Amino acid sequence: MAQPSGKYSYYVESRAGDVSDRPRKFLEAFAAVLEHSSYGIALDAYARVGAKCSRCAASCQLYEATGDPEDIPCLRSELLLRVYRRYFTYGGMLRARLFADFSLTDEYLDRMGEQFYRCTACRRCKLTCPFGVDHGLVTHLARYLLAEVGVIPKALVVSVREQLSGVGNTSAIPPAALRDTCEFLQDELKETYGVDVKFPIDVEGAEHVFFPAVSDYLLEPDTLMGNAAVMHVTGGSWTIGTGNFDGINYGLFYSDRMMERICKRVGAEVRRLKGRKVLVGECGHATRSAWLLPNFLGADAPPVVAFLQYTYRALAAGKLPLKREKIPERLTYHDPCNLARAGKITEEPREILKAISADFVEMTPNRTENYCCGGGGGTVSIDEIRAFRTKKMGKRKADQIRATGAKLVVAPCANCKKQLKEVCEDNGLEDVRIVGLHDLVLKCIDFGSTGGRHAE
Amino acid sequence: MTRRLTALKTVLWLLAGVLGLLTVVRFLRGLGATTALTDTAPWGFWIAFDVMSGVALAAGGFVVAATVYIFGRERYRAFARPAILTAFLGYAAVAVGLLYDLGLPWHILNPVAHPQHHSVLFEVAMCVMLYLTVLFLEFSPVILEHPRLQRPLLVRIHHALKKVTIPLVIAGIVLSTLHQSSLGSLFLIAPYRLHPLWYSPYIWVLFFTSAVALGLAMVISESFFSAWLFGHKPRRELLANLGRAASFVLLLYVALRLGDLAARGQLARALEPTGHAALFWLELGVSALLPALLLQLPRVRSASGGLFGSAALIVFGMIGYRFDVCIVAFARPEDMPYFPSWMEIAVSVGIVAAAMIVFVFFVEHLRVYPPERLPSDPCAERAGTVNSRLSTLDAPPGPETVRPLLVGPAAAPRRYSLALVLGASLAVALLPATALFGEQVQRTPVAAPRMLDVLRLPASGRPAALVLPGDLELRTAGLGPRPALLAASRPERRGSVAEGDPGLPGGHTQGEPVRALLLDADRDGRTVLFAHDAHVERAGGETSCGRCHHQNLPFDRASSCGSCHADMFLVSDTFRHQRHVERLGGNASCTGCHDGAEGAKTRAKARACDDCHRDMVVADSVVAPRAGGLDGHAVGYMDAVHGLCVSCHEREVAARPGELPDTLADCGTCHGREDPGRLRRQGPYLPHSARRAQGLSTLDPRPSTRGPRAAPGPYRVGARPAE
Amino acid sequence: MQAWLEWARGPAFVFSFVFLLLGLLRHVALTAWEVAHVWRRAGDKKLPLGKLLRTTFLWLLPLTRLRNRFWFGLTSFVFHIAILVVPVFLAGHVALWARGLGLSWPAVPNAVADVLTLVAVVTAVLLLAQRVFSRATRSLSRFQDYALLPLIAVPFATGFLMMHPGSNPFDYQATFFVHVMSANLIFVLTPLTKLSHMVLMPSTQLVAELAWHWPVDSGSAVGRALGKEGDPV
């Protein structure tokens, strides 16, 4: 049963037994995680060499908005590093003996719980840290450990629970409903464009197994139709599995344990369908979780293709017939952190947009240095902190969009779309429309006389 | 328990760090730089401890093996594995220690290639080598038991080894008997050096008997120690039996030792009030008499403290016995005693520490102790289960009681490597200069200069002179203010500035009091007034300070003057630097002979003697300057004169045989055949330590061989053009 | 004083210097060992090595990253140049190296060294000032962040005084002692504090990347260790 805990700005499910003795449990979890994962190597380096130069402060949109020193990435990371130093290094142990060093208390954990969910783990600060300290990694780890003592925003845990022990996906869509939706979308496409685009379901041996953010089935049918249309015109071999058709992985936001379980379900579904590749829909964190698949499945994990990459390759290979007329409105592109920060997917969407748009403008800064939408790290689904998300975290983003003058913002990420819509609503940008990339691609595809199917 | 083990291992790694650094130094710099060994003490701590005591301390292996395997005392089987492991590591430590002690350790296998079977050492070496192999084979089944080594070939070897256990054990016992006793036989060849209280033709019997007792004592102490370390209960009743056996062996040893003395008629010597007699009784008491009597008492035997204490007495006493034979009672000159350098001790301790690290490693990974004796699995620490680590969190709940944890794969390496680094750093900091920079020629010991008041005489147009009030003017000439040189210090005048002192030279009635440094580096009474300003000026102004003061040369104990004026203290018979300085006008003359106003005034930069002394080597001179003499110094007085006279004598005798007596060129012809002692002009050079020992302390004015200082008179410089 | 100075220049210096070298070597060795260990266990063996190398190299040239906090970055860069050049290339120190190690190399002119020494002291003060007066850094700083800067300035200041004894109001030997001992202290502290970045810097990017490469089943292993295997979500 959900109840507002009052301690945090978000709702937390408190389970009996976890409430007492939290510091001890936290440290136990810390010990276990250090033993069985690889965070130790980074923590050790960070705990040793942090320069405390505050360069990260200048790159953090949260600190820029609030001006509260507590929001400086380095200081936030120090919350966890201090625990690490105190309990897991010889120097810390010695200092604790010699001086009255700090000890881990409930209040301290509460402070961590609040701070680490203010951070969206966008990892923009890593770029400016002279020592390459990955504050996103620290946030990731801290949330993992906090989750082990029960500090998880309810919104996140509910999603995962739905996925792992509920219907099987975060939006609780039963397979039958999925089939219905797909048929509906097929009809829709037929109706609008007059082409017979298939949504192949449970086709064994398809090259790509499709994992979109499952919310797209409910909220973003255009994106899905765009995806299907691209597959249709390029003749791609793909399928949607009824066993698991959800690319969302909220484990990435609070627990490696959950992430592992979800990723293993993805792996199992691909194996069941004898697919060869994981095709991720337009979603940042789903793509990043998929990229992490080898961590959980080992070296024989299926390769991952993001839909943006697929479409771009098709375009570059000339397999994507486009109409002559381009989209006239001024549009801009928002780089989802999870796709762009490491420099992995930045150029592909731009190339596509240039092909279909008449008035494409860049935000500044962009690509790897783009600001986060403000709802990263899963915070977008925590509705009770909407004011914080849109007014503080999203302020910088709203300014950016305003500066471009674009009326159309392309955000190839389910979370970003939701967050950006709210940001625009709350920051007086009601006339700005947030769309997915494939929504636009769909409009521009030239299905032609052959029904669009490319000569094979 | 785990903490105790961790703490111990940390200390052991620290000691291993010390060992590691000393290893580098030992092999880079040699024995002289690292040990206190001398030609009269060629065997020191390493032989006495690492080899003599090490072998004896490892005697537990063969004693227990005999008890269990030969005499069928199954009850003691639990002691067999640790005892054999201890023995194996002990012998390995002996071998490693030997590598440090041997001058040419890479020749350690030469005894196999070039056996010399008349040498006791050869027998010892062969036995130790073979026994090390036997011990390895005896112990290897414990290794081969390991679950990860269950490969077909290894399993077959394991079975084969099990079959030959008894032959191996018997071979081990025979070899041990041989070399344990032969370690004593090593000293049979030195009847004139080993004190009669220790020297005995049957010393090898004594060594063997004591080794058996020591072996038993080692098993007892080792059991108690590992029980303390790994937190299991020692088997006290069995150990008490071993103690009783040790006591009987010890009584036998005492009887043999005293009986031997009596038989050789040396018993009376033990009762004389000499240091050696006292040492003899102390050693015998601690090593044998006292523990033997104690262990005869059931009350002592049944108490852990009593048993362990008695065993410890035996161990320390028997080590003492080996030290006495090898070092203390072994004759060497009284003025050249031997006391080990800290590095020798640290290397030995480090080797023991390394052996203990290996021991703990084996205990943690193999079934050295029967499993039921270990209440908790020591392997758990490395087993990787977090739960076992979390057991350190056994305190009651609450954040204050959360004890620190160390997890992750790097936790142990992190701790022990820090200890290692710390140990190595400490060791290098304690190294003497010789070990760091190599053995160097002893330099003149230096005392710090003293500041005192002198007078600067005003001078118009010519450089000022520094004067000790009341003393003669120290000559200055030519180039600027000069440091003044005193023939002998005048203690009674130091520090007194008397204005208008009538002793002032040159008609001056007063000088400007200034402070100057009085350098008397080796306190031999010949001092230099150091004019600091002059040096600053000549060396290039303020920034030149670094040239002298920034010779912050670690470990430089010699005169800082000497680092530029490198040859100022060199002893030479004919060339009297001092005399030249005096004759040529004090320090002003430096540049007269040495090149350049700046830079070091070394011999390398000096003019050759015959540059001035043109008549020294005339065209037909009979003086034959020795070309490239062995020591490279100036020709000594004796050589010079001998070169003058003797070469001519020899030449003439050869030229006119029969005309002149054959003995014309003999020393006795000139020096007096009947009193050769007359030839001794002067004692040869003695190092300062020896000089001090003979009452010729360098802090006293050196007995002058020069006579009173001559007034500076005109010095005729041969063909040198007049200036 | 003489004896203390001898001690500081002798055993104390040798200890600190060897501790510095071995301590840094230990960091390098441990990092290499840990990297190898993580790499061996990692489920995902793909590393963007080229990109890591490029990032690392770019960060080793701090001038390329002056964008935010320009003055801070510039001061820091100059400070690093000064404190690296002077101790190694000062003529007096070169003489020391030659004496102690038997190795010699060209020295910078004393005038240049003087300037760099002053630059080191001034930039140290500036860095401290920036740290104190900037709100963000002030709230970030720990004790060592404040303490290390003046500590590093001490040997430079005293060294300058020693090079110019005419303008040194203090006792020469006392200055010398402080000079040597403060340097010794820095040497000892280097492997133990954030100064160890001098050897860890090149590995930080690699380490940050590797930390995302966990062993297969690390999550379930954690669950097992914590006894939470069967727990509901």
Added chain:
Amino acid sequence: MTAAKAILNDTTRCTGCEKCVSACKRENGLAKDLPRRWKLRIDDLSSTRFTTIQRREDGRPVRRMCLHCLEPACVSACIVGALQKRPDGPVIYDGDRCMGCRYCMMACPFGIPRYEWEQPVPYVRKCILCYHRLDQGKLPACVEACPEKATIFGDRDQLLAEAERRIRDQPARYRNTVFGRDEVGGTSVLYVSDLDLGFLSWKPDLEAQALPDLTWAALGKVPTIVLTMGGLMTGAWWLIGRRNKLAAEAAAAKEQETAAPAVKPKTGEKS
């Protein structure tokens, strides 16, 4: 084989001119003597000085060098045979065999062998009686250099006779003993002197017994010990093992009578 050669030193003739020392240094290419920690006196025997003039209290010079014993303790002690006694007298040294154990230095009753402590790769150094010169038919360098004929070289028998002749001719000038005739089994360097030469060895009044014999008295027992110990141990093992086995069998039989499961004892096998 050549006859055993020897050196005879007449200390009454020695003037202490040290020509022998410099000749020795030149001949053997020895380095300069430097004051060292391990030298009491700089003119003591050392790795850079094979022979020296030792001066007694009254300044009387006595030449000190390796005595080249007829039955050398160092040769018998050397584990690898790096030290060898040649039939013609010299005790020579082979650095390639030496392993640096320094047992020779412990064994020498005269304290002659010296070590190169200052070297990282040290060897034992001592007088080798210029055997390379002997092979060329030359005199040892020191003998050749002595201007006083205080040290002469020749067949040992002849030198002994010469020594006795000198003592006989000038009884007031010499003590009535030839040092080295019998000491530790005799030496190849002999002395006639008016001084008591006990200071040349570790202890005055050396006995005539050769030192290697002392060792051999114990070393010769090795085979006996091996056989005795081996036999005793095997016998003990067999006897005790058999006794235990019989006892166990008896016990087993007894137990079988009482219908209890028999356990075979395992003696002499490793657990």
